[in-house]
Amino acid sequence: MNKIAEREALPEGAESAGAPLTSAPAPGTPYKQIWAIGGGKGGVGKTLITANFAITLAKAGASVTLVDLDLGGANLHTCLGLEQTERTLTDLFSPDVKNLSELCSPTNVPNLSLISGAQDSLNVANLPHAQKQKLLNKLRQLPSDYIILDLGAGTSYNTLDFFLAADVGILVVLPEPTSIENAYRFIKSAFYRKLKNIEYLYDARSFVDSTMNRKNELGIRTPADLLRALEEQYPEVGTKVRNAIGRFDIKLVVNQSRTETDSEVGFGVRNVCKKYFGFNLDYLGHLEYDSAVWQSVRRKRPLAIEFPSSPLVPNIQRMVGHIVAEQAEKLKRTELGL
Amino acid sequence: MGKDGKQSYYEVLDVSFNANSEIIRTAYIRAKNAYNRDSLAAYSLFDKEESKRILNEIEEAYSVLSDSDKRRKYDESHGILSSESVYESYHRGNHAVAAFAREAMSMEGDSGSFSFEDDPFRRSHSSPPPAAAASAAVKEAPKAESHVDRLKALQNMDQGQLGSRNYQISRTHETNPDMEERIKKCENVTGAFLRTIREYKKVSSDEIMNILKISKNYFTALEEDDISRLPANVFVRGFVIQYAKALKLDHEKIANAYMDYLRTKRTAPGA
16 A cells, blocks of 8 residues: 555544545435445456456346546556546546536446546545535436446545445455455544544544554453443443444455465454454455456456356356345335334 | 453354354354464454464354253353254254245245255145245335346355354234334334334244244243343343344344343343
8 A cells, every 4th residue: 555545544634534425315216326346455356356246237237337436546448448438537527527427438338338537637536525425426326227436445535435435345355464454454444434424423532532542541452342342331322333333334355366265264354354343244255366367357358258158257246146135135124114 | 242242152153043063163163264373364453362362262162062062051041042953943843943944045035955845834834935925025126126136146055155044034914104113213122112013023922932042031031121031231132133133123223222221221220
């Protein structure tokens, strides 16, 4: 992770957290989902997985818009075998763009369109809160069933906020120490970002702040300890926080596994997350290292189209199927008012 | 997790109360691997000493849960009904459990790992046949039904996912807007309120007990708000979560609201 991103992740960042970004659809709007794919580290295969998740959804007949939010390092178009599109997210705030659909470019896959990432604009890479909210609202208005966000590496507030505002947040890791460390840093930053955004902390806030120090006197070492302590000392706030963290829905993909031990890493991370952060990580599974993937990237063609017989394709489909089924169940419960 | 911060053995291994020995063994190996010295998963969040402590907890949990005698005693002393699996229930003639399991599985659109095809009770079972239940579920699906269904079908059996299925009871009952509103609000969740929801949803106490696998003693203590007869908070929370899941409620919300109530009761003077 680069130094800028690291500095941004500190609790005392330049930007105040402000109100949390809201992304809940207005009542009566059609069924629509935002999925965000991130990961603490570059080069773990986020873009590739994003593209293939989107293609899987589109091939099943859903309309999908891919949005390259890897602000500053956008290359989703290359992964789909497209040239740089005429308009990109950079044009988002130009006065002649009324809605996001104008920035969508068709792809070679039916039902799948793309909003390319900004190429050079630092302005877009550091969106202020109000503009982030505006972008999120506009994303919700896109006429697609699924809006898939490819987030950049690192733990900048941009990345965290889009990740937290999405309906589904997916983390991609490699079975390597640096990648796992970065993923934990990402989850930790997201956890505290979320905590910071909770407005009803009130008098518990200074208590929370005092526990941020690793060597605090209360012996609170982990976020899970903090949740327990909050529930004890501030039962009302504690319960609300636990509910908010309980809705923390993070999914994990282990990419490029080469051995059985590699694929088991996901279960280890899940266990550790439960103990350390106190939430249930949803381990979607692992994708084996496959040289076809690298060939497909070199030929600038998406895997699911170029190599439909790759063993990775059914694995990706299974993961997508799992998420869709789970979200449909969740939606049903919400509609029933549960 | 209880007020004392101690996890139950089931939580330590991250398995459900009715996990069979095979699931427990897999979970044990995975948990051990997670905290081993050369594991990628733990070292950056837990130091050596903490990992060692967690490993000891895992060993302790496994030594009890892997031994059927010790497990039974542990379950009994913590109010968990004997850990017989659904499969065993079926073969021992516990058709109520088997029938609900079958219904739950067909609701989820997969056949599960057990075959109930030869169950003679199937024909005389009074609730709607699985096919009808499944088609009812489809009608409730969101507008973009076709691609959601196609995508759902892509999901094969979960690859090595741990833990067993959560059973839900689905039954048609008359909808009462007042009651729905109360459930939605989720205020003053007491054992009595849970019972009201259960009765509203036309689910009998036996059905719930079978699915929750808790003893009648604890079950009545829970519904009658006889706090002194309930086990430690950590276990009560587990019961309430499963209770709420069986009734298709928001189990996190219900459990949190109930635990608030329980804590107030337990810390109240004279409790």
